[in-house]
Amino acid sequence: MRTALICVGLLMLAGFTVAGAGEPGKTGKKKGIDWDLLNNEAIALLAHYIRLDTTNPPGNELAAARMLREKFLADGIPAATIQPAPQRGIVAARLHGTGHNGQAIVLLSHMDVVPADPRGWKVPPFSGAIKDGQIWGRGALDDKGPGVIALMAMLAVKRAGILLKRDVLFVATGDEEQGGKLGAGWLVEHRPDLFADAHDVLNEGGAIRVLPNGRKFYAVSVAEKSPLWIGLAASGAAGHGSKPEPETAVTRLVQALYRASQMQNQINVLPLVQAYFYQIGALLEGPAQFADLRSALQQSEFRERFLADPFNNAMVRDTITPTVLSAGDKVNVIPANAHAEIDCRLLPGDNPADFLKKLQSAIADDQVKLQVIMNFVSPASPASTNLMKAIGDLAQQEDPSAPVVPTLSSGFTDSRYLREHKLIVYGFTPIELTAEATQTIHGVNERIAITNFTAGLRRMVALLQILGS
Numbered sequence: 001m002r003t004a005l006i007c008v009g010l011l012m013l014a015g016f017t018v019a020g021a022g023e024p025g026k027t028g029k030k031k032g033i034d035w036d037l038l039n040n041e042a043i044a045l046l047a048h049y050i051r052l053d054t055t056n057p058p059g060n061e062l063a064a065a066r067m068l069r070e071k072f073l074a075d076g077i078p079a080a081t082i083q084p085a086p087q088r089g090i091v092a093a094r095l096h097g098t099g100h101n102g103q104a105i106v107l108l109s110h111m112d113v114v115p116a117d118p119r120g121w122k123v124p125p126f127s128g129a130i131k132d133g134q135i136w137g138r139g140a141l142d143d144k145g146p147g148v149i150a151l152m153a154m155l156a157v158k159r160a161g162i163l164l165k166r167d168v169l170f171v172a173t174g175d176e177e178q179g180g181k182l183g184a185g186w187l188v189e190h191r192p193d194l195f196a197d198a199h200d201v202l203n204e205g206g207a208i209r210v211l212p213n214g215r216k217f218y219a220v221s222v223a224e225k226s227p228l229w230i231g232l233a234a235s236g237a238a239g240h241g242s243k244p245e246p247e248t249a250v251t252r253l254v255q256a257l258y259r260a261s262q263m264q265n266q267i268n269v270l271p272l273v274q275a276y277f278y279q280i281g282a283l284l285e286g287p288a289q290f291a292d293l294r295s296a297l298q299q300s301e302f303r304e305r306f307l308a309d310p311f312n313n314a315m316v317r318d319t320i321t322p323t324v325l326s327a328g329d330k331v332n333v334i335p336a337n338a339h340a341e342i343d344c345r346l347l348p349g350d351n352p353a354d355f356l357k358k359l360q361s362a363i364a365d366d367q368v369k370l371q372v373i374m375n376f377v378s379p380a381s382p383a384s385t386n387l388m389k390a391i392g393d394l395a396q397q398e399d400p401s402a403p404v405v406p407t408l409s410s411g412f413t414d415s416r417y418l419r420e421h422k423l424i425v426y427g428f429t430p431i432e433l434t435a436e437a438t439q440t441i442h443g444v445n446e447r448i449a450i451t452n453f454t455a456g457l458r459r460m461v462a463l464l465q466i467l468g469s
């Protein structure tokens with residue numbers, strides 16, 4: 001029985017027509033949305049979701065996946081959990097439309113979170129506390145809050161009897177914070193049938209950004225830098241700390257890291273980045289150089305000032321960040337081995353093999369061995385699509401003075417797995433994000449203001465209606 005039920009559930013998820021989905025182009029019996037009720041339910045759901053500790057490693061997303069599945073099933077939306085590994089989980093649910101538009105839209109989020117050291121937090125990080133008009137806890141912004149907005153928007157559409165012309169597929173993965181091999185990576189490899197009819201995907205990575213002068217823009221991430229994580233291993237003679245050789249594993253490694261960090265990576269202003277700064281410059285009313293960043297970066301004084309900002313720097317060149325360092329554990333013993341890891345991020349289009357060669361020649365020490373720990377080339381999505389137009393229509397409707405600005409993300413998300421399958425994937429959640437709030441993601445006191453959260457839910461319902469019309 002259990003097997004049969006699961007099969008039916010997954011078939012329904014995979015896009016097979018369901019009787020009674022309604023006539024194409026017609027709306028059902030509209031019942032309106034009780035926003036107060038919906039908002040309170042969404043707040044309680046997010047608090048509960050935060051309390052289910054999905055710190056990755058180890059992830060343990062299964063309980064959260066089951067909880068989200070039950071939420072869909074209670075409203076009659078077919079949903080199923082998938083277990084890529086013991087205690088790991090993925091949840092998928094499908095809100096059937098009229099079938100008039102056969103291209104489903106995917107609302108993608110991830111259930112796992114990064115660890116949270118309670119020191120420095122004003123509330124315990126897994127309390128889901130509701131305090132001072134905010135919902136507190138690890139995952140409030142990354143990525144449980146956006147996941148709840150997607151889920152509750154689907155419930156709202158169903159309850160209100162709004163018939164969309166296309167199916168909406170909710171997918172919450174695990175393992176995103178560790179690279180996604182047991183989450184989105186597993187899904188695209190083992191269950192591509194689940195999203196075979198999908199065309200567009202909305203994922204994390206962008207939001208309604210609020211600039212210091214209060215101006216807003218809809219930041220939609222269309223491309224991501226590629227990670228190239230490299231291990232460095234140096235070796236030399238072990239010995240007594242009182243009689244050092246001229247060079248040891250440690251001195252070699254330190255010099256290698258220094259040379260790597262001094263490597264001057266070429267500045268390359270991609271068209272996407274040039275256009276981004278043009279639009280931001282207009283919103284901020286300066287600096288004037290943003291109007292033509294490529295030319296402005298020829299002037300050394302401006303270039304120095306511009307690159308001093310880590311965000312700006314990351315937008316226009318490959319970066320190298322030493323992060324892991326280990327060697328001896330006794331002050332008077334020279335260790336035979338020293339190890340480091342560096343996190344390099346490459347601009348779209350840059351070749352990892354070429355970068356590695358350049359790095360090797362900058363280090364110029366063949367006793368320091370380089371090994372690639374992780375690398376993938378991140379494909380981009382086109383910026384001019386119906387999905388972008390729909391986000392533009394939402395902005396027009398909700399925040400008429402806010403333009404839609406395609407962006408490059410310095411980090412990576414699960415988006416690449418679906419972009420590899422030729423889907424149009426945008427990083428965009430319809431909540432407002434200030435620079436201060438961004439600091440709490442992977443940091444301390446992660447939280448979302450209730451007003452921001454519920455406005456995000458309202459905008460998501462509006463966006464689904466635009467996409468499904």
Ligand SMILES: [Zn+2]
Binds near residue numbers: 110142
């Ligand atoms: Zn995330």
